[in-house]
Amino acid sequence: SLGDQFYKEAIEHCRSYNSRLCAERSVRLPFLDSQTGVAQNNCYIWMEKRHRGPGLAPGQLYTYPARCWRKKRRLHPPEDSRLKLLEIKPEVDLPLKKDGFTSESTTLEALLRGEGIEKKTDTKEEDTIQEIQRVLENDENADEVNEEEDLEEDIPKRKNRPRGRARGSGGGRRRNDAASQDDHDKPYVCDICGKRYKNRPGLSYHYAHTHLASEEGDEAREQETRSSPVHRNENHK
Known part of the structure; x- marks a missing residue:
């Protein structure tokens, strides 16, 4: 019938596809399956066209012989x-x-x-x-x-390091470093009191509000002292 013919053609196409697939895989066996991560080897479930037999049950076109499970042979037989x-x-x-x-x-x-x-x-x-x-x-x-290296490292340190002057020299060095850093950061110096500033406006502000104010206060005091004897003489007259 027509359905049987279509079914036979579908089986032939499937067989040709499986044969091409098996031939491609046999070249790179064993290959690592990307889905399961298992190394796939060749199996014995594939049947050839020559293995086909007539159908036995009603509606069955072909039958294939049953194959038993095959155990792999060991390469090295067990010794005595x-x-x-x-x-x-x-x-x-x-x-x-x-x-x-x-x-x-x-x-x-x-x-x-x-x-x-x-x-x-x-x-x-x-x-x-x-x-x-x-x-x-x-x-x-x-x-x-390692012991010799440790001794060589310890001996120069003990020779070159004085006990009493270590702290004092370190403190003086730190003070000198701080003073030099201050001189570098504040180059503008007051001639009267020696106070240092970072910029010229700060120094001028210092002159105006410190030294000029003190000078004006001194002048006012001198004028008051001069004027006070004059007032006393007038009162006596």
């Missing part, structure tokens, strides 16, 4: 458990323990592996001991150098 025990415990004295199920070849192989492990452990222990000694020597040398 007895050899693992030997790697964990290399100190075990194998010639003293004779089990019925072990053969001569396995014991020799185990002995060889045990000797190699013991040699490795001995070399590792020697390396670690040498490393610890080297670190300790470096720490001691660094401590000695």
Whole structure:
């Protein structure tokens, strides 16, 4: 029918799109999914056109074979458990323990592996001991150098710093610095009293209201003293 034909065409378009998508993704596998943040690998849910079979249920066009879940194979097969025990415990004295199920070849192989492990452990222990000694020597040398530097820094300070004059010299220096700063900030000086001002209007104001006023007061007092004897003489006449 017409509906079945449209459905078959839609399935073909979907298959071609999925094949292109899978081919593009297979080039960059495993890729990091931007939505989930999970590394995606290839899966076995995709079916090919050759896997299609006739529909079994009413209204079913195709059927696909069911696939079981596949477990990934390990790249490195697990070794013999007895050899693992030997790697964990290399100190075990194998010639003293004779089990019925072990053969001569396995014991020799185990002995060889045990000797190699013991040699490795001995070399590792020697390396670690040498490393610890080297670190300790470096720490001691660094401590000695730091102590020498501290002594060199302390000795000149004690030699060059007098005890009694330290505070007085510092105070005098501060006063001199303050005086020089004041001279720089206030260059206009009063000739009469020595008071300093930042600008000329301030100095003129000081002259007008301080020294001129005092001079006028002195002149008025002198006039009063001169006029008072004249009035007394007139009164006597």
